[in-house]
Amino acid sequence: MKVLLSWINDYVDISGLDVKTIARGLTDAGFEVEEIIDKSKGLDKVVVANITEITRHPNADKLVVCQADYGFGKTQIVTHADNMKVGDNVPLALDGAVLPNGAEIKNGSLRGVASNGMFCAGEELGIDNSIHPNAEVDGLLILEKNLKLGTPIADVLGLNETILDVNVLPNRADCNSIYGIAKEISVIFNLPLKSLDLSYTTNSTKKIDVKVEDFDLCPRYQAVVVEHVKNSSSPAWMQKRLSLLDHSPHSLYVDITNYVLLEVGQPMHAFDLSKIKGEKIIVRHAHENETILALDEKTYTLHDNNLVIANEQEPMVIAGIMGGIESGTYPDTKNVVLESANFYYANIRRSSHALGLGSDSSIRYSKGVNIENTEIGMKRALNIITKLKAGDISNVIIDENRGLPTLRTIKSSIVKINERLGLNIATDVMVDILNRLDIKTHVEGDSLVSTPPANRTDLERDCDICEEIGRIYGLDKISHEASTPTDFSTVGELTIEQKNINKLKTMSAFTGYNEIMTWQFGSPKTILNAGLDLDKHIKILNPIGQDYSVVRTSLIPAMLNTISFNLKQGNKDLKLFELARVFIPKQLPLSELPDEHSNLCLSLTGDYDFYRLKNDLNKIMSSIGVRLDYRQARIPQIHPGICAEILLYNRPVGYIGEVHPNILNNFEISQKVFIAEINLSNAIIRLNDRHTGNAPEKLPFISRDLAFVLDKDVPANKIIEVALKANRSSIMDCKIFDVYTSSSIGADKKSVAITLSIKQGEKPLSEAEIAPIVESVLQAEIKNFDAKLR
């Protein structure tokens, strides 16, 4: 929220404080000042000058040469403006000025005649008519007579103004106003606060009927008639304040409602009484498909959950959001009805969202405006009307409500306040702080008994009182060395899963893979391009956009996108991994949370092969003590001949293979991609700490080779499994060291050569003892696979 410091000064004398101190104080007390805006910025070398002579330019018809006196010097200026005459006072930008629009002024010459500085138009100074009446004319800004020459223009225009952009947090809706912030400043700096002038005089007895149909959505509605209004333009001081705070001035009554909105945070509305058909205001739900032409000149179609302010025939205002063009006040308006009301914040927020329509009022209401404020806003507006003699105020203020909330009393333990803050604040200091905040407080035994003002609905219990004391006392006074002694100590550790995940990530990187991070949601197109079934995916109801609308069940689509992106960037030989969660719905639409799995996805793009990827995956998984098995498989997204199901404890946990060319095509990838994805849920739940440290055998293992011919389709892992099973007590290891195919051994055959590692006992094995062990392996291969010795 933007806060004009000179306006604050109406209520608390801040002349003794510099801007930075004010900003620091507000920030520390929970009102972060995000920006300090100096309105005189760019005007520091612009001064009042008097034109003493105007002559024709010798070389240009459209230019004139002026002599000017700026108090502490005289200068010559060439200008193409023609709205000035000798004797006029105008703004002069001197050499070195950098105007608000960024223009840099330097001494120079125009068409051969020296020009030292520049006369300025209103626009060049960044002002409009609300700051100075001549600001928008075509030509120079002609200033008043009788100005002291050389006076800084910011002083003349009243732009020595500072605005603070304050972040008001959601619990302090009471401070979305000048007066609210003034009150905070008065407490923070312990300065007296002037109260709002709410007095007014009445000259009329005119009444208006008000009927509120739903007090839940409109807990309070005040209305008053003002007759014989003069609805011309508002006074200069009001226009200037509105303008400085980004509200362009309109007619007097609209300006008054905006002024009150800024000053006390109460949204108001002004109706033309003659437009209120039947002279009756009805606060009701909109009729289904009822329409209204709003002040933004757009027609809105309303529904039952929108609240409207209507007359007997039609809606006049979308309650709390925007008025209608028809019922508003204009310069010819004779009699006005002023509205000050309270609307349920959540309904205003929902309606505003649903209609795609927001305003300063709806923003205030959405944050929650206090019910007490209805009356404060109304009286403040009437006070201004009285002072401006802008109309005859009726002595009847309609006040429709279902009763106002009573003040609550909060009891807090003094000891607990200090315990919670970790401070040692004296009781009288606490009481003083609270009373300055208008939280009426006294001590009862070892407790504080506090009654917050009506507009502090955020104060509900003792911890809130504790916070008020803390934030004004200064939370930074808490020492960072004074930890409370505790007899409790913990061993901090990661979960087993987290440890394993960190290890897998580290190992993947060590094995050569670069870690990528992609979002949990993607576009339907990517899912379809990757050959997955869109119907099995969770959809987001209100996605940021179509590209972020589907929750992933696999890391592969995003991986393929990333590969495609990198190839387009000219990156080659890609080794990428991602370890992140995927979401498998138990049912769709969801009626309970989906299963979340941590998956690991590895990919190789470039001069690599399947075995490299498989070997890397095995290496990475072995870092957490997991051994994987593989089984030939077929899935549509993967090359039919180079595709395996990954097994963990005999259960399928993922796939590995070469990505199908059709899929690669979808992602515009023209190189081979090898990819593996594994669900880690069952792999990461154990720590790799179950090892046995047996002494190694005394005698070395004996190595024997064996080669045989068998069917091409017999998988290598089965050949090894059979060999190991043939003599478990002696055969320690079996490795395939050669696979050979040739027409000479038959097109559907292959020759496989294996090396066996045979364990010896206490004594060396003789050839006679070794032979039967090797023979048992051969026999097993013959029996299982019809192998023939080569």
Add this chain to the structure above:
Amino acid sequence: MKEKIEEIISYVKEKIETIEKSSDCQNLRIETLGKNGKITELFRFMKEVPANEKQALGQLLNTAKQQVESIISAKETFLQSKELEEKLMSEKIDVTLDLNPDEVGALHPVTIDFMRMAEILTGMGFSQIDGPEIEYDKYNFELVNIPADSPSRDMQDSLYITNSILLRTQTSNTQPRAMEKIKPPFKVFSFGRVFRKDDIDATHTPAFHQLEGIYIDKKVSLADLKHDLSLILKKYLGESTKTKFRASYFPFTEPSVEVDAECNVCKGKGCAACNGAGQYEILGAGMIHPHVLELNGIDPNEYSGYAFGFGFDRFPKMRYKIPNAKVMFENDVRFIRQFK
């Protein structure tokens, strides 16, 4: 006889000088000490020598034999080592060449920094907890004191899947889940992805990482929070890090604080790196709201606790001077490889 021996020895001495290959040494050995070698021949004279001279002659011949052998083997050893050296030198390679390079990969900077942070937190007694990324409204909002219609829900526009299930907007969903399972006192932290309906720009991504910690015990105070946080931030951002508390608001804490760190570039004076503020916002924290404790079955009269949480991604962004969030998450390997 003596002359003959002398002659052979001088022959050997002469001959050995001409030998250039170690294998020729063996030839000279055969020539002198072999079956029919010059020295061996002399032994044959033993039969013809009178018995009383035999011993002396034998000694003489043996000495000669040893002398020849030692001359030959000295040269042979010399040549062998020279030849080995030459052979090895012929195998010389360019050690600066990288053949078959197999580079290591890199972890993502977010992972690297999380691992650092996890070490610090576990060292201070915090254990890691995890929660689902797709969550019930109840855990994400209600149980952390953000009821339906609360204006606070506007602070974090959420991505919904059903009316009651959403992509979590904060790691705070792990708080009620922890309180459900573990009884106080405890110290835990959680880290992970959270999701907001933000438009994507230089500082906003629809998903980002958050880290949050809570400590619940008897008489936990803001002083404990300040003590622990300043320690954590010193370990993480550097020993000279100075932290400052100011008042703030979060629905789940009361009092709430915003924690600022003094800008480590200008030491608080204000510079371009900190937008002239002299400090920058690090995280939000506070005393867990007693209502949150109540909602989760913990008696606020007996226990109190602190909580802190922050968007994590800006820390690696700051540490590694990463220009914007887009660069960090578009996954160009040229970016990631820098973190090897």
